[in-house]
Amino acid sequence: xxxxxxxxxxxxxxxxxxxxxxxxxxxxxxxxxxxxxxxxxxxxxxxxxxxxxxxxxxxxxxxxxxxxxxxxxxxxxxxxxxxxxxxxxxxxxxxxxxxxxxxxxxxxxxxxxxxxxxxxxxxxxxxxxxxxxxxxxxxxxxxxxxxxxxxxxxxxxxxxxxxxxxxxxxxxxxxxxxxxxxxxxxxxxxxxxxxxxxxxxxxxxxxxxxxxxxxxxxxxxxxxxxxxxxxxxxxxxxxxxxxxxxxxxxxxxxxxxxxxxxxxxxxxxxxxxxxxxxxxxxxxxxxxxxxxxxxxxxxxxxxxxxxxxxxxxxxxxxxxxxxxxxxxxxxxxxxxxxxxxxxxxxxxxxxxxx
Amino acid sequence: xxxxxxxxxxxxxxxxxxxxxxxxxxxxxxxxxxxxxxxxxxxxxxxxxxxxxxxxxxxxxxxxxxxxxxxxxxxxxxxxxxxxxxxxxxxxxxxxxxxxxxxxxxxxxxxxxxxxxxxxxxxxxxxxxxxxxxxxxxxxxxxxxxxxxxxxxxxxxxxxxxxxxxxxxxxxxxxxxxxxxxxx
Numbered sequence: 001x002x003x004x005x006x007x008x009x010x011x012x013x014x015x016x017x018x019x020x021x022x023x024x025x026x027x028x029x030x031x032x033x034x035x036x037x038x039x040x041x042x043x044x045x046x047x048x049x050x051x052x053x054x055x056x057x058x059x060x061x062x063x064x065x066x067x068x069x070x071x072x073x074x075x076x077x078x079x080x081x082x083x084x085x086x087x088x089x090x091x092x093x094x095x096x097x098x099x100x101x102x103x104x105x106x107x108x109x110x111x112x113x114x115x116x117x118x119x120x121x122x123x124x125x126x127x128x129x130x131x132x133x134x135x136x137x138x139x140x141x142x143x144x145x146x147x148x149x150x151x152x153x154x155x156x157x158x159x160x161x162x163x164x165x166x167x168x169x170x171x172x173x174x175x176x177x178x179x180x181x182x183x184x185x186x187x188x189x190x191x192x193x194x195x196x197x198x199x200x201x202x203x204x205x206x207x208x209x210x211x212x213x214x215x216x217x218x219x220x221x222x223x224x225x226x227x228x229x230x231x232x233x234x235x236x237x238x239x240x241x242x243x244x245x246x247x248x249x250x251x252x253x254x255x256x257x258x259x260x261x262x263x264x265x266x267x268x269x270x271x272x273x274x275x276x277x278x279x280x281x282x283x284x285x286x287x288x289x290x291x292x293x294x295x296x297x298x299x300x301x302x303x304x305x306x307x308x309x310x311x312x313x314x315x316x317x318x319x320x321x322x323x324x325x326x327x328x329x330x331x332x333x334x335x336x337x338x339x340x341x342x343x344x345x346x347x348x349x350x351x352x353x354x
Numbered sequence: 355x356x357x358x359x360x361x362x363x364x365x366x367x368x369x370x371x372x373x374x375x376x377x378x379x380x381x382x383x384x385x386x387x388x389x390x391x392x393x394x395x396x397x398x399x400x401x402x403x404x405x406x407x408x409x410x411x412x413x414x415x416x417x418x419x420x421x422x423x424x425x426x427x428x429x430x431x432x433x434x435x436x437x438x439x440x441x442x443x444x445x446x447x448x449x450x451x452x453x454x455x456x457x458x459x460x461x462x463x464x465x466x467x468x469x470x471x472x473x474x475x476x477x478x479x480x481x482x483x484x485x486x487x488x489x490x491x492x493x494x495x496x497x498x499x500x501x502x503x504x505x506x507x508x509x510x511x512x513x514x515x516x517x518x519x520x521x522x523x524x525x526x527x528x529x530x531x532x533x534x535x536x537x538x
Contacts, residue, residue, distance in 0.1 A: 111393070167393075168416070168417065171391055171393050172388060172390040173377060173387075173388070174388050174413075175381055175386065175387060258417070261414060261416060261417070262414075264414035265414040265415035266415075268414060337417050339417065339418065339419035340418065341419055
């Protein structure tokens with residue numbers, strides 16, 4: 001299966017209630033697959049092509065407000081259009097799943113893969129002090145796995161979750177094992193699981209209000225304080241990463257998504273040259289594996305980050321490392337995917353010999 | 355065993371589907387596979403290529419810059435990928451439409467007249483399967499029974515009546531592939 005298709009199928013199986021989207025390359029297969037699969041016949045899930053990205057994200061806002069498991073997907077320019085809605089959803093503390101199959105920017109840019117939306121995904125994107133949980137799949141299997149995990153985390157923390165993929169992971173085919181179909185929640189279950197949702201007021205409870213507006217500054221500050229507490233809790237509980245060949249590593253690569261895959265090959269190539277290289281692959285970009293990188297910084301000689309961007313995640317790696325060891329960035333931009341041999345050369349030039 | 359293959363030609367020649375059938379056949383034989391296509395503007399009329407990796411072990415990078423085998427179906431792809439074959443590797447091409455033949459001396463080179471053969475068979479659509487047959491003759495990395503399963507998996511049901519023709523084309527490809535330059 002293609003990564004995009006695996007995500008779509010996994011979303012159905014995770015018991016999603018609704019998908020709202022607008023087509024854009026390289027993620028159009030998500031909605032194509034959903035339309036072809038007719039999940040409204042399989043599980044009752046709604047699949048709807050909205051009139052625009054802005055409409056799609058606001059449909060997600062509405063669905064989420066009712067306690068439904070809803071999602072949308074797009075690629076970079078479309079995700080930019082959704083930012084207002086994402087900020088509102090984060091402000092209103094609603095759970096939802098957003099897939100970004102990143103392409104090269106800025107602007108309409110290119111339709112080829114890129115990782116230049118790291119800042120947008122992890123540091124805001126929309127206005128206000130908010131965070132999304134950001135999951136970065138590096139295989140078709142993880143595209144499938146993160147649909148279910150994404151919903152789980154979104155509801156656990158009442159927070160939007162972004163799956164930050166890229167054109168390569170979305171378009172490529174690999175083997176994938178899918179979860180069994182999970183039944184959609186019934187109306188009764190939704191009322192029980194999400195007592196905050198606007199499911200229709202009953203006599204025995206207060207009115208539920210979903211809003212991101214609070215004109216009383218004192219209340220709004222308190223809301224922000226509560227949000228920050230939640231983000232801190234997410235940082236403590238949900239940081240995920242993978243270590244590959246790090247036990248004896250003297251030189252470390254930090255890379256996520258497609259870059260992690262080719263960096264893994266680069267680690268093999270470096271080890272063949274007798275260089276003890278290792279890879280730390282962040283799986284969550286927010287929360288970022290700061291502590292794990294900090295620990296490794298005590299025993300490696302240098303760190304190279306590999307990103308298909310001008311160097312965005314490298315800033316978070318530098319914050320984790322302080323100035324203890326050299327941290328350099330290597331990347332290609334505009335839809336070019338670096339080759340593993342280029343990564344090896346960069347490690348020699350910028351870190352080992354530099 | 356790891357086999358890293360690039361298939362490159364014009365959009366519409368069946369480049370991506372040839373890769374897909376090979377990849378699915380690998381999955382059916384329980385191997386690790388990856389299928390990484392070029393997409394977008396290249397597919398809309400220009401050149402198309404796909405990287406297929408079939409391995410007994412977990413595949414690290416689906417994106418690579420050198421290949422064990424390159425299957426080349428037009429001149430642009432020859433210009434782009436001849437240099438990317440690993441020394442000692444294999445280059446297979448259909449001479450039809452090729453104006454500059456490969457010049458490398460450190461690789462094995464084979465030709466396969468698949469365009470001619472497909473029109474002789476009266477089935478231009480199976481062109482890509484003739485090529486696939488030629489490749490499988492040199493590198494029998496998946497067994498014939500799994501190729502059949504791969505065809506069943508990647509062709510829509512309404513085209514399953516075409517599977518015997520596809521298999522015939524694969525067999526024909528095995529017969530007509532010719533060595534042009536072999537290393538000792």
